[in-house]
Amino acid sequence: MKKFLALAMALAMTASLAACGGSGSGSAASAAGSSTSGSAAQGVASGVEDGVLTVAMECGYAPYNWSQPDDSNGAVPIKDSNEYANGYDVMMAQKLCDANGWQLEIVRLDWDSLIPAVQSGTVDAVIAGQSMTADRAQQVDFAGPYLYASIICLTKADSAFASAKGLSDLSGGSATSQLGTIWYDTCLPQIEGAQIQTAAESAPAMLMALETGAVDFVCTDMPTAQGALVAYPDFKLLDFSGSDNNFEVSDEDVNIGISVMKGNTVLKDALNSVLSTMTADDFNDLMAQAVAVQPIGG
Template sequence: MKTCFKRIFAMAMAGVMVCGMLTGCGSKKAETKAETAGDQTAASGEAAIETIEDGVLKVAMECGYAPYNWTQPSDENGAVPISGSSDYAYGYDVMMAKHIADELGLELEIVKLDWDSLVPAVQSGKVDCVIAGQSITSDRLESVDFTTPYYYASIITLVKADGKYADAKGVADLDGAVCTSQQNTVWYDTCLPQIPNAQILPAQESAPAMLVALSAGKCDAVVTDMPTGQAALIAYPDFKLLDFTGADDNFEVSEEEINIGISVKKGSALTEQLNSVLEGLTEEDFNKMMDEAISVQPLSE
């Protein structure tokens, strides 16, 4: 399992950074829920969501962003098929997608897309929603709607354990660091510019790609969220995680920027349905689920 993931993880990092593809109508429960959703939607003057009426919830994610989501060759631990592929997806996002689909009485289809294709896929109706570790930023809210948070992720920094920034106690101690992060994220757009005299490299197209840049010595530091950092330490034991939470010199981000939500097409009645499921979960539930995802991710054994 470890060898297999190392190969998958490395391949994802070089280029790309809830189950299974099922067809037909859902169960009687799904049909009932779908009809109810359709009636509610019609009453509000909004368009019905065809996939949900068919009993299938299409959820997009990268399938390459552990521990939120990753690709593996089997259904081990409850992984589910990726649409149009012989591979399977698993991770925190898949766990959440499975829970939501079950609660709504729907079948689940996982659609694998690269990071920058996620929002357009929701806007075009190619998928019903995105569950992919997306921060609820003001920029994204201009394009899509978001549910209430399904995870709260603090910001951390990864450096080499034997590097010059290994003992950094705050953002100022990263002065002059060569750094990077994933494109179109709060980590890259908001956090990196806060580092004094930072030498900011071009954004990486995926989270795995930014980790490979650090591993290869192309940068001194990458900024990401806690779950991604914890997962990275398993794949890269020579990394060190710097958490400035509680320090006077931490990255300044809004609460919204560290809240992770499910993105949905603007005006969609699905937002309310998803929120009704999330209301039944607590932050403790989120953390327990994330801990489980980290514990079963490839290379965790």
């Protein structure tokens, strides 16, 4: 699959990745756009010449993506597996494929392997809930956004922090989030007096830390929280939007995009030709569909 792409791309930077990843200055969208200048002359292949869009994701980050044992609710087979992938990312990937006349192939990879895979040409794209940060835009080009994800906190409904009205009300509480994310690196430090614990290796591990009482609250994005409330009805969502006592984040932190190889303007433009026709309400409606069919514990 797409083996003709230059092997040297595999040696590109593998700096920290994140579902809503590390912060950076400037506009990620602008950085991604400017990086493609003159790329056509370099002969970067689109990767979909064979009519197949190969997409990488964790298949374990509900409601963005998860694995399940059958093809119910439009799930797609996971390559080299007897399982199927579903979730918002799969639904969006299928929509993009249908619009462009491609077949969809899903590859399951660990989080830290996602961007290296698209850099090396092992996969054509990463659709996995990645924020469009300037740091990432130095490694890949972005199509999108394909979702806008605000930052919130989750706590237990019976927690002493359940009535919090702003970040200052969380002072003194213990907290964690997913490793390598802006949730952990940028947002949690904004809570003065928070006792920040070791980062969780994954979103499910982060949620389990809250469920088991290892921490008082976690920081994540709205879609992840909405999915978590399905699996953990004893959680309470803390949304400080509209308050002066809220997280300070930039557009690049909450704009979720699709990673493609640097210079792959053909694929990027094909994806954007579909995404540009969709509104934030369209994205939210599709996410609601994903949450509705998410397996309990997914």
